Amino acid sequence: MYSEDDYLMISGIQHFLFCRRQWALIHVEKQWADNVLTYEGQQLHTRADEPKLREKRHDLLTTHALKVHSPQLGLSGICDIVEFRQDPEGAKLFGRQKRYQPEAVEYKRGRAKWDLSDTYQLLAQTLCLEEMFSVSINQGWLYYFETNKRQKVVFTAEQREDLKKKVDEMHQYWAKGYTPKVKTGKWCQRCSLKDICLPELLKNRSVPDYFQRRLTE
Ligand code: SF4
Structure with a gap:
């Protein structure tokens, strides 16, 4: 279990996959963190508002800008949207009689990428949701503005293992203050x-x- 002081940002996973040094410059050395993270935050989360549950249909609740974290993985971040669909196998939510299954929806500027960076960011959010709500979640959603398409992403066991290894590597660099x-x-x-x-x-x-x-x- 990681303490909150050691939580790493989920949004950094895309930097780490692109180049480990780029991630370390931003997240370990923090020399460029203000510029890069502020810019990204403005671009990606202009829609963010206060987290609150909204009922869309009787079986679907949505929440915007939900803060998520995982003490087991030492990760934290914000989900653009989490949809909670009524499901008897789902999680018990405060103030609700029924159970709901959460799924993350992540908004992206461009179109679908050839690499796994968007998938892994979504998966990291999902692993946090699994830990917070004590449920198993098989899938999430990526929405691309450029193509105006919402794409279902079903996570594999290999992707889960690979992401955990990469997050472990990030923590090792972070603990040593190491920049490749x-x-x-x-x-x-x-x-x-x-x-x-x-x-x-x-x-x-x-x-x-x-x-x-x-x-x-
Ligand atoms: S080596 Fe430097 S310039 Fe090249 S991708 Fe990594 S951080 Fe960017």
Whole structure:
């Protein structure tokens, strides 16, 4: 069980999958956290409002901006939307007679990606919901603005295991305060931190070392 101080942000999983160094620059070194996370927060969660249950139909409740966490995985985050569908096998909700099965819905700017970053972010939210509500949840939903499509994502046992391993690796880096060295590739061209990561200059150095050297030159 992790303490709240060691919870890592679910939104960081997409950075970690893209490049471990990018994730560490943002989440471990926190040198660029304000810029990147503030921008992402504005872009992705402009719809967020106070969490409260809303009844859409008699068998469906929705909640926006629900804070979720998992002491077992040491993760926390905010779900864009969680839908609670009436289900006798579902969770007991405060103030409700019936039981409800929760499923996360995550909104994304572009279109479906070739990698698993959106799926793993949704799965991490789902693992938190499972722990918070003591239920098993097989699926979630990704909604892409560009294509205006809502896509069902059914999680596999392999994805669950793989995500847990990656989150474990994130915690190891976090505990050691470790930022992986630069490993350049064509993916660097798409990296929002490429100007500050300085991949060619920093192949064998850390960012603080680099700036220290620049300041003393
Ligand atoms: S520039 Fe390349 S090595 Fe540096 S953080 Fe971005 S993807 Fe990673």
